[in-house]
Amino acid sequence: MNPIISISGVGKTYASGHVALGAVDLDIREGEIFALLGPNGAGKTTLISVICGLVTPSSGTISVAGHDIIRDYKAARSTIGLVPQELHTDAFEKVIDTVQFSRGLFGKPRDDAFIEKILRDLTLWDKRNSKIMELSGGMKRRVMIAKALAHEPRILFLDEPTAGVDVELRKDMWRLVRRLRETGVTIILTTHYIEEAEEMADRVGVINKGQLLLVDDKDVLMHKLGTKTMTIHLDEAVTAIPEALQHWNLNLVRDGRDIEYTYDATAQQSEVPALISALQLSGVSYADISTRQSTLEDIFVGLVHAGDVSEAEVQA
Amino acid sequence: MNPPSLNWRGMAAIYRFEIHRFARTIWTSLMTPVITTSLYFIVFGSAIGSRMTDIGGIPYAAFIVPGLIMLSMFQESIFNASFGIYMPKWTGTIYEILSAPLSSLEIVLAYVGAAASKSIMVGMVIFATAHLFVDVDVAHPLAMVGFMALIAISFCLFGFILGVWAQSFEQLQVIPLLVIMPMTFLGGAFYSIHMLPEPWRTITLFNPIIYLISGFRWTFFGKGDVSIGISLIFIAAMLALCIGAVAWIFRTGYRLKK
Numbered sequence: 001m002n003p004i005i006s007i008s009g010v011g012k013t014y015a016s017g018h019v020a021l022g023a024v025d026l027d028i029r030e031g032e033i034f035a036l037l038g039p040n041g042a043g044k045t046t047l048i049s050v051i052c053g054l055v056t057p058s059s060g061t062i063s064v065a066g067h068d069i070i071r072d073y074k075a076a077r078s079t080i081g082l083v084p085q086e087l088h089t090d091a092f093e094k095v096i097d098t099v100q101f102s103r104g105l106f107g108k109p110r111d112d113a114f115i116e117k118i119l120r121d122l123t124l125w126d127k128r129n130s131k132i133m134e135l136s137g138g139m140k141r142r143v144m145i146a147k148a149l150a151h152e153p154r155i156l157f158l159d160e161p162t163a164g165v166d167v168e169l170r171k172d173m174w175r176l177v178r179r180l181r182e183t184g185v186t187i188i189l190t191t192h193y194i195e196e197a198e199e200m201a202d203r204v205g206v207i208n209k210g211q212l213l214l215v216d217d218k219d220v221l222m223h224k225l226g227t228k229t230m231t232i233h234l235d236e237a238v239t240a241i242p243e244a245l246q247h248w249n250l251n252l253v254r255d256g257r258d259i260e261y262t263y264d265a266t267a268q269q270s271e272v273p274a275l276i277s278a279l280q281l282s283g284v285s286y287a288d289i290s291t292r293q294s295t296l297e298d299i300f301v302g303l304v305h306a307g308d309v310s311e312a313e314v315q316a
Numbered sequence: 317m318n319p320p321s322l323n324w325r326g327m328a329a330i331y332r333f334e335i336h337r338f339a340r341t342i343w344t345s346l347m348t349p350v351i352t353t354s355l356y357f358i359v360f361g362s363a364i365g366s367r368m369t370d371i372g373g374i375p376y377a378a379f380i381v382p383g384l385i386m387l388s389m390f391q392e393s394i395f396n397a398s399f400g401i402y403m404p405k406w407t408g409t410i411y412e413i414l415s416a417p418l419s420s421l422e423i424v425l426a427y428v429g430a431a432a433s434k435s436i437m438v439g440m441v442i443f444a445t446a447h448l449f450v451d452v453d454v455a456h457p458l459a460m461v462g463f464m465a466l467i468a469i470s471f472c473l474f475g476f477i478l479g480v481w482a483q484s485f486e487q488l489q490v491i492p493l494l495v496i497m498p499m500t501f502l503g504g505a506f507y508s509i510h511m512l513p514e515p516w517r518t519i520t521l522f523n524p525i526i527y528l529i530s531g532f533r534w535t536f537f538g539k540g541d542v543s544i545g546i547s548l549i550f551i552a553a554m555l556a557l558c559i560g561a562v563a564w565i566f567r568t569g570y571r572l573k574k
Contacts, residue, residue: 014574052415055574074323074417082415088408092340093333104329105416147412 002066003027004155004186005051010060012046012210020046021210023060028155028188033181035201035218036190037300043210044190045085048157052082065154078106081153085160085190087140091133095124098132099146106151118146121176138169145176156180158189162196174200194297198222204296208304222296228265230272231258232279233288244282248275259284265293326418327426334400334430345434346441349388353442356384357449360506371508374537377450382533383505384446386467389439390500390525393468394492397431397475402482405572414573420566428476432468439464452536460535466551467528473558480571499525509541524550 005028012021021043028034036044049055051062053073062069067076090098099115119125122142132143148156162170177187177200191197197204205215237256251260261275338345361377368376404410446452454460482488503525509517520526530540531547
């Protein structure tokens with residue numbers, strides 16, 4: 001299947017000399033939820049802005065739904081809805097007017113029934129005649145989403161959709177995104193909440209310092225880079241790892257009350273039974289054993305703080 | 317490659333948005349020119365004008381009508397057009413305009429078209445108000461309307477450029493107040509340059525506003541300080557300069573895109 005967005009060698013160097021994007025290559029598949037993950041200033045917003053026409057790329061090419069974003073920008077942009085990170089609204093406009101305005105801007109004929117449906121889906125219908133300035137922050141964000149959806153885009157960009165949003169609204173937002181995906185809309189969201197990517201994304205891209213470090217299916221990614229940690233809660237604290245367990249590469253934590261063993265959960269042969277036997281042989285008595293699967297967050301922090309990822313990992 | 321058709325609905329959306337913005341302040345927008353024009357007529361027309369001799373056979377109160385219309389239209393055009401594009405920049409809502417399937421031409425046509433519509437309306441209101449105070453016959457009505465439209469479009473384009481350039485509300489105000497207003501007052505809005513002694517008369521000829529006001533006055537009385545041909549050349553030059561500047565803004569993305 002052809003990708004709905006194809007980004008090839010896209011870089012952006014600002015006039016100040018700041019390199020916001022290196023040379024990014026990325027394909028977005030039709031109908032997926034793609035999460036672009038990265039710390040603040042990683043280049044997430046710049047990448048989105050380039051695709052949507054807000055920032056002119058310094059190099060590279062992008063095609064959206066088969067249309068080059070520079071040569072054939074009208075056709076490309078017609079397919080895109082953008083919800084920016086900041087709440088940019090026309091304070092004095094009514095909700096329904098601003099949503100109608102967005103639809104018109106994209107050249108679509110007026111469709112009151114469709115606008116009503118969007119406003120109802122976003123629980124904005126009751127507020128349709130309110131001025132935007134009278135709305136709460138969460139409501140304003142819904143208005144921004146309604147505006148982005150007003151022209152029936154095939155692709156929706158959500159730049160940090162849940163930054164500074166309460167838990168309730170965040171859950172709402174997730175439901176909305178899933179519903180949209182069911183209707184066939186491709187969704188690209190940026191976030192620095194790992195939880196969000198883990199919860200929703202089909203695929204995850206990790207970006208840092210303008211470089212796309214890694215792109216993979218979320219499940220594969222978590223599986224591939226996933227490590228597990230087994231914690232052995234000792235009956236009595238020890239001052240050092242017992243002699244017999246030295247070669248196991250264990251860590252003593254919580255003032256010697258716990259021993260931690262980190263292992264690759266995907267390894268062909270688990271070393272866990274052998275460790276437990278060794279524990280018993282060594283005469284260390286323990287009350288409990290717990291294991292924990294690493295989360296996307298651990299993977300992410302590992303990637304970003306490692307600074308650079310080895311070629312092999314990126315290629316893998 | 318541009319698709320052959322214009323995004324009419326997109327332009328209409330911006331045009332309606334802008335007209336709606338004006339409509340929110342319709343009373344101040346229309347009452348301000350009515351009141352200021354009335355004041356000018358009371359002060360210059362009745363109080364001082366009664367002691368003035370006719371200028372080239374035209375009563376003074378009638379003579380200042382075209383100048384007054386121009387004065388307001390210059391300000392209205394610059395103010396409305398600059399505000400129209402500055403506000404979305406300031407609030408950030410410009411993201412939507414820039415990410416919409418609209419060409420630069422369409423964006424300019426919509427914003428400048430809306431601002432020019434309003435300033436033509438203001439010009440007409442002042443013209444109507446003037447009739448309450450003096451009898452003015454228009455020698456070339458069609459030319460008058462055409463001239464108003466050209467002036468409105470040129471100054472709205474200029475205002476649009478100003479709005480793109482400005483990075484603060486102060487910068488937005490400084491050009492209309494400190495450049496355009498003095499140039500208009502010194503540009504023959506209230507007098508004929510033939511009333512000036514040398515060297516002022518020659519110096520005044522370097523003020524482009526002279527040619528615009530003179531041309532507009534010609535449409536009323538069939539004569540101006542300079543010939544209508546020269547006035548039209550000046551308007552055409554201004555229009556061309558502004559179109560060139562706008563084209564450059566969109567080609568480079570100056571202060572709109574990073």
